[in-house]
Amino acid sequence: MKRHQWGWxxxxxxxxxxxxxxxxxxLAALALSLTDYDLYAIASIHNVRFVGxxxxxxxxxxxxxxxxxxxxxxxxxxGVPLSLAASLGGAVLVHSKWASCRxxxxxxxxxxxxxxxxxxxxxxxxxxxTRYGLINYALGHVGIAPxxxxxxxxxxxxAIILFAVWKNFGYNLVILLAALGTIPADLYEAxxxxxxxxxxxxxxxxxxxxxxxxxxxxxxTVAGYFQLFAEPYVMTQGGPAQxxxxxxxxxxxxxxxxxxxxxxxxxxFVLFLLMYASALLQARLTREPAA
Amino acid sequence: xxxxxxxxxxxxxxxxxxxxxHRDVVELRFWAMGRESEVLASLMPAFxxxxxxxxxxxxQLPWTAAHAKLLTAVAGDSTPDLCQLGNTxxxxxxxxxxxxxxxxxxxxxxxxxAADYFQGIWDTNRVGGTQYxxxxxxxxxxxxxxxDILAAAGYTSVPTDWASFKTLLHKIRAQSxxxxxxxxxxxxxxxxxxxLALQSTTPVLKENGTRGNFSNPDFIAAFTYYISLFYEDLAxxxxxxxxxxxxxxxxxxxxxxxxxxxxxxxxxxxxLPPALNGQWGTAPLPGPHGLDAxxxxxxxLAVFKNSAHPREAWALVDYLSRPxxxxxxxxxxxxxxxxxxxWASGSVKDDPLTGAFRDQxxxxxxxxxxxxxxxxxxELRLMAEHVVRHEYxxxxxxxxxxxxxxxxxxxxxxxxxxxxxx
Numbered sequence: 001m002k003r004h005q006w007g008w009x010x011x012x013x014x015x016x017x018x019x020x021x022x023x024x025x026x027l028a029a030l031a032l033s034l035t036d037y038d039l040y041a042i043a044s045i046h047n048v049r050f051v052g053x054x055x056x057x058x059x060x061x062x063x064x065x066x067x068x069x070x071x072x073x074x075x076x077x078x079g080v081p082l083s084l085a086a087s088l089g090g091a092v093l094v095h096s097k098w099a100s101c102r103x104x105x106x107x108x109x110x111x112x113x114x115x116x117x118x119x120x121x122x123x124x125x126x127x128x129x130t131r132y133g134l135i136n137y138a139l140g141h142v143g144i145a146p147x148x149x150x151x152x153x154x155x156x157x158x159a160i161i162l163f164a165v166w167k168n169f170g171y172n173l174v175i176l177l178a179a180l181g182t183i184p185a186d187l188y189e190a191x192x193x194x195x196x197x198x199x200x201x202x203x204x205x206x207x208x209x210x211x212x213x214x215x216x217x218x219x220x221t222v223a224g225y226f227q228l229f230a231e232p233y234v235m236t237q238g239g240p241a242q243x244x245x246x247x248x249x250x251x252x253x254x255x256x257x258x259x260x261x262x263x264x265x266x267x268x269f270v271l272f273l274l275m276y277a278s279a280l281l282q283a284r285l286t287r288e289p290a291a
Numbered sequence: 292x293x294x295x296x297x298x299x300x301x302x303x304x305x306x307x308x309x310x311x312x313h314r315d316v317v318e319l320r321f322w323a324m325g326r327e328s329e330v331l332a333s334l335m336p337a338f339x340x341x342x343x344x345x346x347x348x349x350x351q352l353p354w355t356a357a358h359a360k361l362l363t364a365v366a367g368d369s370t371p372d373l374c375q376l377g378n379t380x381x382x383x384x385x386x387x388x389x390x391x392x393x394x395x396x397x398x399x400x401x402x403x404x405a406a407d408y409f410q411g412i413w414d415t416n417r418v419g420g421t422q423y424x425x426x427x428x429x430x431x432x433x434x435x436x437x438x439d440i441l442a443a444a445g446y447t448s449v450p451t452d453w454a455s456f457k458t459l460l461h462k463i464r465a466q467s468x469x470x471x472x473x474x475x476x477x478x479x480x481x482x483x484x485x486x487l488a489l490q491s492t493t494p495v496l497k498e499n500g501t502r503g504n505f506s507n508p509d510f511i512a513a514f515t516y517y518i519s520l521f522y523e524d525l526a527x528x529x530x531x532x533x534x535x536x537x538x539x540x541x542x543x544x545x546x547x548x549x550x551x552x553x554x555x556x557x558x559x560x561x562x563l564p565p566a567l568n569g570q571w572g573t574a575p576l577p578g579p580h581g582l583d584a585x586x587x588x589x590x591x592l593a594v595f596k597n598s599a600h601p602r603e604a605w606a607l608v609d610y611l612s613r614p615x616x617x618x619x620x621x622x623x624x625x626x627x628x629x630x631x632x633x634w635a636s637g638s639v640k641d642d643p644l645t646g647a648f649r650d651q652x653x654x655x656x657x658x659x660x661x662x663x664x665x666x667x668x669x670e671l672r673l674m675a676e677h678v679v680r681h682e683y684x685x686x687x688x689x690x691x692x693x694x695x696x697x698x699x700x701x702x703x704x705x706x707x708x709x710x711x712x713x
Contacts, residue, residue: 042362222300240530
């Protein structure tokens with residue numbers, strides 16, 4: 001057997017699995033997105049009609065889609081930087097030479113990301129309660145009037161972002177912590193000798209050394225945040241006034257609540273294109289500067 | 292590996308032996324939801340004693356997942372023999388061709404007489420002139436209220452028309468210096484709004500349920516009234532999850548009225564502090580000019596077309612519809628019986644809190660039997676919220692609702708035109 005034949009033979013089983021469980025369903029969904037497959041199609045397959053790109057056109061003409069898209073971008077553009085800053089800040093603090101009980105903090109920060117979202121949502125709903133919530137109680141002490149976090153369309157998304165950042169930052173923190181551990185100590189000694197302060201050291205030594213990890217964490221976080229669903233699903237059901245409706249939530253409603261599988265598939269492909277474009281953009285923006 | 296295969300075959304063999312032994316026993320798969328599914332187990336032994344040839348397997352579904360699970364079962368040809376169906380779902384599943392017409396059975400089985408059922412509820416099970424379900428238990432929406440707050444405002448009974456009801460709400464609001472609301476109408480529920488809309492005889496869908504008809508003057512009047520309760524600060528613009536605990540707030544007197552259904556009789560009894568015993572009651576919903584309609588809700592029993600044992604399934608429907616069994620079912624769940632004869636005697640008649648429901652049920656009005664109904668109602672709920680937040684006027688909102696309903700009903704229109712739907 002020739003060398004490349006061996007290669008195909010060894011990679012074959014994995015490729016077959018990918019083809020059957022990933023590629024085929026994706027192609028089927030693409031085909032589905034070109035039909036009006038809906039409730040009536042369950043009754044009789046003859047009720048399915050090929051509609052070309054009409055699902056996509058309908059989607060672009062649906063104000064709810066644009067609102068969901070706007071909400072999703074709001075969540076990504078505010079949530080991702082906040083989340084990364086919290087992870088990086090937390091990692092630097094836990095890693096710093098003055099920190100004690102590192103194991104404890106690492107575990108405590110990581111804990112939210114392994115708890116179930118439904119359970120913590122119950123607690124957060126109480127924290128965010130307009131009249132009895134701890135957050136409004138604390139704000140009251142500095143003279144801020146109670147905020148209707150989950151009932152006011154202007155505050156619902158900030159509340160969801162707060163919740164999501166708290167829930168997710170620990171995961172990235174642990175990855176960044178591992179990256180921080182790989183930076184040689186002599187770089188910091190040299191920077192010290194050159195008279196660099198803490199901020200300069202962070203900016204000129206720490207960040208460049210973990211650039212690769214930061215990019216990786218960034219792309220994963222953006223991809224994750226684009227798929228906003230569980231948080232609004234358990235906290236607000238997309239409300240109030242659809243202010244926490246995300247693209248994925250729209251997909252869920254169309255596909256699994258109303259059984260418009262054709263339209264839901266179209267939403268899925270639009271979301272996929274968006275995430276693909278954003279990953280490309282990020283990879284380009286964070287590329288190593290040419291030396 | 293081989294050894295494991297050998298063991299794996301053991302249950303299979305046992306299964307075969309088991310089948311052999313009970314060859315003449317028919318197993319019925321019965322899907323039920325929520326509290327009802329838990330209670331059914333205790334009703335089945337008596338049925339099985341009566342029908343030794345039938346064994347009933349009750350499979351429990353949570354209400355929240357039931358609708359999706361039913362559609363999946365229809366799509367995958369894995370429907371059970373019979374099922375508890377929310378009665379607004381009957382039309383949808385009938386349109387999908389998943390349910391078995393019951394007229395032939397009803398003709399023979401005189402124990403189930405349509406005349407003994409509340410008209411509005413019975414009609415929710417008729418689609419295109421064919422009966423697809425038998426009402427099992429019923430519900431409708433009406434007022435739960437605090438008698439002590441009413442008394443403090445100088446009232447001994449609840450007004451029966453919209454205008455004087457609103458006057459009462461204003462009085463309650465003013466007396467509390469703005470710390471108490473008149474009524475709770477949760478923004479995440481469409482039922483209170485729909486109840487008001489059903490009080491006119493103009494339907495909200497027209498042309499055989501293929502187009503929206505929200506922009507008719509009757510609906511706009513009901514919508515305007517509903518919205519005015521928010522605009523005039525008589526109802527808090529909140530959802531149920533913002534209230535956190537409705538029973539606590541009702542007990543504290545955060546609001547005096549609450550539009551909800553019969554399941555809350557039991558909940559209120561259990562959860563309100565003892566000091567409020569006898570201080571709360573139920574009353575029919577006020578109408579535009581005196582008492583009027585409300586929703587015809589509840590659940591029905593339906594037999595699936597693909598069932599291999601429709602006769603046995605019908606025997607179970609018949610058993611669960613018997614007045615004695617309905618009476619026992621009421622005792623176990625608090626679900627209101629669907630038959631008037633059960634209301635005429637026994638414990639349900641003696642309960643002072645169910646009287647208002649009995650009264651309201653006589654006027655319950657069914658909703659249009661279209662598969663898209665649930666989706667259209669979601670739009671109604673969202674639009675009500677938009678109007679409460681001043682993003683539309685009620686008339687603009689009604690017009691937009693028509694547009695959205697027309698879009699959702701487009702496929703239905705095409706199928707009706709092609710003669711594939713009645």
